[in-house]
Amino acid sequence: MAKRNQRLSRDVIVDCAMALADAEGLEAVTIRRLAQENGVTPMAMYWHFNDKEALLDALAAHLVEAVKLPPPSEAPWDAQLRDVLEAIAVALRPHPAVAGMAARQVLVADAGLELTERVLALLAEAGLEPRRAAEVATFLFCSVVALVAGDPGQREVVTPEDLEDRLRLKTATLAALPPTRFPHLIAAAPGLVSCFGQDDFFDLNLDLLVQGVRGIR
Amino acid sequence: MAKRNQRLSRDVIVDCAMALADAEGLEAVTIRRLAQENGVTPMAMYWHFNDKEALLDALAAHLVEAVKLPPPSEAPWDAQLRDVLEAIAVALRPHPAVAGMAARQVLVADAGLELTERVLALLAEAGLEPRRAAEVATFLFCSVVALVAGDPGQREVVTPEDLEDRLRLKTATLAALPPTRFPHLIAAAPGLVSCFGQDDFFDLNLDLLVQGVRGIR
DNA sequence: GCACCCGATGTACGTCGTACAGTTGGCGCA
DNA sequence: TGCGCCAACTGTACGACGTACATCGGGTGC
Structure with a gap:
């Protein structure tokens, strides 16, 4: 701890917070802990973020931006939708402790807007009118988050x-x-x-979601 | 506040906590606040609950027990599954702030076990073998929770x-x-x-889930 | 009338977020 | 080279949080 090898910045704080959350859970992400981890006074954090909420928002945005959206293709809408949902799951899976906060940045972060536009386009292609597409897209994102965040006994991280x-x-x-x-x-x-964390759990339930969209057209 | 008209008990504390969470959000549910609300010392809470985690578990269990499971019928499995999922949503909707904690009591609370057994039976009827049924049931519950807990800008409750x-x-x-x-x-x-909180949002996406199960058989 | 013990109190500690004011180090400019 | 400025960080303090530990009162059973 107490590295102090480089100037502080939003990015190094966010990276540090993410690592901390992955290793010890979201409740370990503390202003004071982050400061200590960077060899700095707690109040130094407030130069880079207005408050802890803003820091967590940045964490969530970071997560949303980590989604590697597959390029549009000529494949049918359901195959493409499946790929997009899987890309979201892949980006969130390494960080189950923070995944639950991703939803609140989907309509804020740039990458989230792009993601949403993409899903809405696919849903339109599937034949849903905008209103229903909006409702389904919102739910799909929340569901994928739920798929990752799950919640087994993971409240406290253990050996x-x-x-x-x-x-x-x-x-x-x-x-x-x-x-x-x-x-x-x-x-x-x-x-x-x-079942949480198992590959086939994700595969099966991503299929379920895509098949569900097929079913409600 | 400071009612002190009756003896404290787990139930009145849980009810009070639920009301507090509904009115001011989960972060308003505080040992000290609950004590004050009941005209009592904070430490009085610890006679009834080991710690705050236990109190929140009780809240979650209360929610799970509020699910009014529809009686089994001769209807096809998908219609029954839809009714069960809707029953869960109906029970959770009045308490979006605490809904997110429901999942961690589903395999603990008695009513949760019954609920899970019911869903697993319907999924078996749908043709899923136990392992896949387990994965789907877990996901279905988390999804319905996500449907209710959602997360718009509801982090702070406002007028x-x-x-x-x-x-x-x-x-x-x-x-x-x-x-x-x-x-x-x-x-x-x-x-x-x-879309959050709208009736058609729930209807549409519960349909999506049921259709999804049909699709993966 | 007395003892017991359930349910509550009182005090104290460490941790959290953060307001507010003070301090520095390095860069632009003279 | 020196000067001043301002971005970045420090120091101190406060109130709220969860809760350990010791104490106590009053209703119930004998």
């Missing part, structure tokens, strides 16, 4: 083996339920406790 | 006319974007800023 213990305990708890009342739940227990 | 001003401003900002780059976005601007 990998501790996490594994917790999952095993949770599975066991579910498996110990009365089998006559909860047959399906018991059968699905392993999947319920461990 | 209705102030909110209306803000929406108008946001719409105007979007409408002022370069029309050649953002044609769809401009056309959809009113819907984008005001």
Whole structure:
């Protein structure tokens, strides 16, 4: 800690905050902690950001800007939509702790506007009129965020083996339920406790969203 | 404030916290504030809850238990699934500020287990094997939560006319974007800023989810 | 009438965000 | 070379937060 090898800037603060959130969760992102991490007084942060809200907004914007939008193609709208949603998920997945804040910058950050325009265009191509396209686009983004942010027991970040213990305990708890009342739940227990973060969880549910759009046309 | 007309209990604290969150947002739910609201010392809360996390868990559980699960019927699985998802949305909608915490009690609270069992049964009826059903059920719940919690500019709660001003401003900002780059976005601007909380927003996107499940079978 | 113990109090500590005022170091310009 | 300015940072302080720990009062059961 206490690096102080370079001048402070919005970017290095945001990068530091992101790393901190990834490593120790969003609640570790503290004005004082960020200052300490950069070998600087807490009040130094306020030269670069009006307040903590502004800092978190910048974090969220950073996330939105990390989305690598695939280039438009001649592929059918549903394939393209699937690619766009996947691109969002890919950008958010490394940062589940901050993903939940991404939605509030989608209509603010430049990259978010571009992203939204793209999705709306695809939805128009699918035959939705603007009003419904707006509602669906909004929901799609929130859903992808939910897909990533999820929320298993990830409130406090722990060591990998501790996490594994917790999952095993949770599975066991579910498996110990009365089998006559909860047959399906018991059968699905392993999947319920461990699906977050799995590749097939994302694949399956991104498909679900795209198929859902097909279904409501 | 300072009612002190009845003995404190978990239930009156939870009710008070819920009302507080509805009126002033989740950040207004504070140990000290709850104590003051009940005419009591902050430390009195700790007789009823181990810590604030436990209090918030109780809030979330309360929400999950508020879901009025429709009775099983002979209707096809998709119609029933739609009804169940709608029941969840109906229970959460009055409390958007706390809805985001509901997911972490779904596999803990009794009502949540019942709810999950029901959804898993319907998904099994739809032809999904347990593992995929688990993944889809998890996602469906998170999506409905996202549908309700959404996140417009609702971070700070404001007066209705102030909110209306803000929406108008946001719409105007979007409408002022370069029309050649953002044609769809401009056309959809009113819907984008005001869709949260609208009935048709819920209806449309619950349909999307159900259709999505149909699509991935 | 007495003891017990549930439910509350009182005090104190460390951490948070941040207001406000003071201080510096390096660059433009003389 | 020297001077002044202003962007960037420091120092101090305040109120609100969660909560550990010790204490206490009064209603209930004997």
